[in-house]
Amino acid sequence: MRIAIFSWESMHSICVGGVGVHVTELAAALERKGNEVHVFTRLGSPDQAWYERIHGVHYHRCPFSQSPDFVEEINNMCRAFTDVFFQTENVTGPFDVIHSHDWLASNALVWIKQVRPCKAVLTIHSTEYGRCGNNFNDGNSARIRDHERHGTYCADHVIAVSKAIKGEIQWMYNLPDWKVDVVYNGVNYRNFDGWIDPGAVRRHYGIGPMDPMALFVGRIVYQKGPDLLIEAIPHILKYYSNAKFVFVGDGEMRWGVEDRAKQINVHHATRFIGFNNGWKLRDLYKAADVVCMPSRNEPFGLVLLEAWSAGKPVVATSNGGPGEIIWHDITGLKIYANPESIAWGIETIFSDFDHARWMGHNGRIAVETAFSWDVVAGQVMDVYGR
Structure with missing residues (x-):
């Protein structure tokens, strides 16, 4: 399979927390199983290469416009992911699977899914509700929840990293049981x-x-x-x-x-x-x-x-x-x-x-x-x- 993974962090660009480790290790493991894997992520610094192949995985580090509005900045990032994805397809051919991680990369999945028939998968590592200490906050927090909801709606399948997260997103976003699979994290x-x-x-x-x-x-x-x-x-x-x-x-x-x-x-x-x-x-x-x-x-x-x-x-x-x-x-x-x-x-x-x-x-x-x-x-x- 040709797999495109979208994430705002990785160990080979900018790593903020566990999602960066997850994306990097999962991509390498998928490559070991014979897949062609491309990771679309942020450009960590001006001296980083925009493209690099690491442990067999193709890393595309995408520059994008900054914004004082964090949610809009994330939209800019997803637009950059989408642009580089289409440029890559023009050279290498179509992908079989697009796989976004968390709300941060969900719009890349949403926009590509509108014009490509490939399988779309969204992994939810945590929810905005949970990150806010189990509270429904207003402002940007509500906008982020909208991103989460729309991403889970547009994806063909949703992966939750625990049964607790599965229950949380089913409760909040009214997802059917068949659409959500639990896949725990791994470790090297x-x-x-x-x-x-x-x-x-x-x-x-x-x-x-x-x-x-x-x-x-x-x-x-x-x-x-x-x-x-x-x-x-x-x-x-x-x-x-x-x-x-x-x-x-x-x-x-x-x-x-x-x-x-x-x-x-x-x-x-x-x-x-x-x-x-x-x-x-x-x-x-x-x-x-x-x-x-x-x-x-x-x-x-x-x-x-x-x-x-x-x-x-x-x-x-x-x-x-x-x-x-x-x-x-x-x-x-x-x-x-x-x-x-x-x-x-x-x-x-x-x-x-x-x-x-x-x-x-x-x-x-x-x-x-x-x-x-x-x-x-x-x-x-x-x-x-x-």
């Missing part, structure tokens, strides 16, 4: 193989080799609940006074969360290191004792699979995807989205490191057997074939 677990010196990694961030260490990875935004973790820290420090909490990520709440840590006198126990990926992030996973996901709304949570790939237990709220795939007290602990429950989960891990390591080992087995990208690509191809 081999990236986490190899030995590191956890003491050296910890020392780099001013953390002692015997200090209990919890890791938060994700955008520092309301949806992900970093503020809830901050509020849990005082209770944890009562019992584990040398515990440390590392926050990896950036976002609109970062400075407010850091200020709150100072207000409640726990800043000494926190480390805010900003956005990070690659080997530095993998080393932090492997040096941590537990990975905490205190999300108010979590569509799936690629962080969960990365933690398991590193052999670490996860303490995660059951709001969404994690609640579907964590086996409580076997691969991690399910908690509620409040400071008291978060504190309980982390303290439970810190109280029995042998059991924690056993849960992390079980998580590694889970990703090796059920969450490889080749497995995910096969499931996505099944959707393409319907």
Whole structure:
């Protein structure tokens, strides 16, 4: 099959979060299965090539006009995707499948579908409702929901990254059950193989080799609940006074969360290191004792699979995807989205490191057997074939 994938992020252009990882790994896995895959994404910087072939995948980095209106800027991006798509077709021939990711790229699917008979698939990684903390906000948020609704209507099939997201979009957009398939995320677990010196990694961030260490990875935004973790820290420090909490990520709440840590006198126990990926992030996973996901709304949570790939237990709220795939007290602990429950989960891990390591080992087995990208690509191809 000739497959065109549209995404506002990828690991080879601009990578903001889990969608960029998903798109990049899925494209490579689809190519390994014998497909011709083209990814249409943003131009990351002026010095990036507009076209590049990476691991067999054709990357088209598309420049477009900026705008103070974010939704209009995204429309400009989708127009650029559409233009480059048609230019590519003129040279290489028609595509069999067009596959957009989230509302950000949905208009590219909508506009191409109007003039091309190819199969159209839209993956919903999260909803605007969920990103707003399960609220229907006005303004741009309402416009974004309109994009989501129209994209799901125009697509031939919709992929949801969890049963929770499937239920959410069926409820909000009145989608029939036959139109929505659940395909969980995958992970390249081999990236986490190899030995590191956890003491050296910890020392780099001013953390002692015997200090209990919890890791938060994700955008520092309301949806992900970093503020809830901050509020849990005082209770944890009562019992584990040398515990440390590392926050990896950036976002609109970062400075407010850091200020709150100072207000409640726990800043000494926190480390805010900003956005990070690659080997530095993998080393932090492997040096941590537990990975905490205190999300108010979590569509799936690629962080969960990365933690398991590193052999670490996860303490995660059951709001969404994690609640579907964590086996409580076997691969991690399910908690509620409040400071008291978060504190309980982390303290439970810190109280029995042998059991924690056993849960992390079980998580590694889970990703090796059920969450490889080749497995995910096969499931996505099944959707393409319907």
